[in-house]
Amino acid sequence: MTTPVNVTVTGAAGQIGYALLFRIASGAMLGPEVPVRLRLLEIPQAVKAAEGTAMELDDCAFPLLAGIDIHDDVAAGFAGTNVALLVGARPRGAGMERADLLEANGGIFGPQGRAINDHAADDVRVLVVGNPANTNALIAASNAPDVPKDRFTAMTRLDHNRALSQAAARAGVPVAQVRRLTIWGNHSASQYPDLFHAEVGGRPGAELAADTAWLTDDFIPTVAKRGAAIIDARGASSAASAANAAIDHTRDWTLGTPEGDWTSAGLWSTGQYGVPEGIVSSFPVTSSGGTWDVVDGIEIDDFSRARIDASVAELVEEREAVRSLGLI
Numbered sequence: 250m251t252t253p254v255n256v257t258v259t260g261a262a263g264q265i266g267y268a269l270l271f272r273i274a275s276g277a278m279l280g281p282e283v284p285v286r287l288r289l290l291e292i293p294q295a296v297k298a299a300e301g302t303a304m305e306l307d308d309c310a311f312p313l314l315a316g317i318d319i320h321d322d323v324a325a326g327f328a329g330t331n332v333a334l335l336v337g338a339r340p341r342g343a344g345m346e347r348a349d350l351l352e353a354n355g356g357i358f359g360p361q362g363r364a365i366n367d368h369a370a371d372d373v374r375v376l377v378v379g380n381p382a383n384t385n386a387l388i389a390a391s392n393a394p395d396v397p398k399d400r401f402t403a404m405t406r407l408d409h410n411r412a413l414s415q416a417a418a419r420a421g422v423p424v425a426q427v428r429r430l431t432i433w434g435n436h437s438a439s440q441y442p443d444l445f446h447a448e449v450g451g452r453p454g455a456e457l458a459a460d461t462a463w464l465t466d467d468f469i470p471t472v473a474k475r476g477a478a479i480i481d482a483r484g485a486s487s488a489a490s491a492a493n494a495a496i497d498h499t500r501d502w503t504l505g506t507p508e509g510d511w512t513s514a515g516l517w518s519t520g521q522y523g524v525p526e527g528i529v530s531s532f533p534v535t536s537s538g539g540t541w542d543v544v545d546g547i548e549i550d551d552f553s554r555a556r557i558d559a560s561v562a563e564l565v566e567e568r569e570a571v572r573s574l575g576l577i
């Protein structure tokens with residue numbers, strides 16, 4: 250039997266955790282042949298709820314599920330981990346300023362980065378879902394000096410999937426006929442969903458984007474503010490779609506992206522497309538052999554440049570804030 254892959258999920262007793270764990274255990278993330286051992290990492294108050302989820306996982310009798318461990322200690326939670334999904338984060342509370350949120354999350358992602366550095370497997374791959382996802386990924390990566398920076402990613406796949414769906418609806422084509430869309434920048438309202446290089450129903454995405462009123466007043470804000478719209482409608486942030494995006498991201502990272510397409514992921518910038526080095530920004534990416542590569546050679550016009558720059562400026566500000574707090 251193949252050796253099980255160790256998958257750690259933080260915030261396992263939360264909403265996203267509940268939508269995520271069963272799909273990982275079913276084989277949707279790493280493939281139908283790969284057994285998984287789940288490590289659920291929670292804060293002490295939520296361990297009992299995680300135990301309930303583990304009971305339900307047992308009750309599914311998933312053939313690929315090789316074991317479940319529950320931890321409230323970061324070192325144990327990441328021991329030997331191959332895939333770490335960092336979902337648990339501190340939500341913004343009433344009266345909390347952005348700096349308070351960054352500081353509270355620094356208290357989570359700094360120690361988790363150090364624990365990954367010291368205890369995870371050599372091939373560890375990390376996806377940060379908990380918000381602010383890009384800067385939390387930056388904090389975790391900065392606290393893991395022995396782990397290559399390209400192993401830390403932030404999730405913008407949900408934004409990417411939202412953009413695919415909006416573009417397909419506009420063109421009246423199935424979502425499978427939308428390819429090569431890009432989310433640039435931050436997983437926040439400043440992100441830039443770029444249709445100009447996409448293909449939609451066999452036609453250039455630039456044809457859809459030529460309707461500037463629709464592009465700027467509808468498509469871009471609908472995608473960028475979708476998270477807030479879901480919170481408004483559900484009274485809670487997106488969970489099943491976020492879990493689905495985490496599955497998509499990790500599956501593509503591990504098994505590769507389809508030929509002729511690309512996707513979006515938050516990666517440690519090495520300066521591509523004028524994005525400053527050392528921030529975690531979303532880029533157009535392909536994956537093969539377990540490595541993300543930023544797609545080369547995309548021409549960026551003035552319209553796109555201004556929007557990419559604005560989102561990147563927000564990431565640089567977040568980096569300065571966490572730097573001044575001593576978190577990186």
Ligand SMILES: NC(=O)c1ccc[n+]([C@@H]2O[C@H](COP(=O)([O-])OP(=O)(O)OC[C@H]3O[C@@H](n4cnc5c(N)ncnc54)[C@H](O)[C@@H]3O)[C@@H](O)[C@H]2O)c1
Nearest residue numbers: 260262263264265291292295337338378379380404407491
């Ligand atoms: N990147 C994205 O696209 C995206 C999309 C949706 C939600 N999110 C974010 O994902 C995060 C989780 O969302 P949710 O709806 O599951 O929240 P939730 O409040 O339902 O669950 C969060 C869980 O994290 C746990 N937790 C808190 N601190 C922890 C720590 N230090 N270690 C381990 N676990 C800890 C909590 O006990 C809780 O069970 C939020 O930050 C949310 O904003 C990101």
Ligand SMILES: O=C(O)C[C@H](O)C(=O)O
Nearest residue numbers: 380475476477479486487
């Ligand atoms: O939790 C949020 O603030 C929103 C979430 O990041 C989302 O995009 O759905």
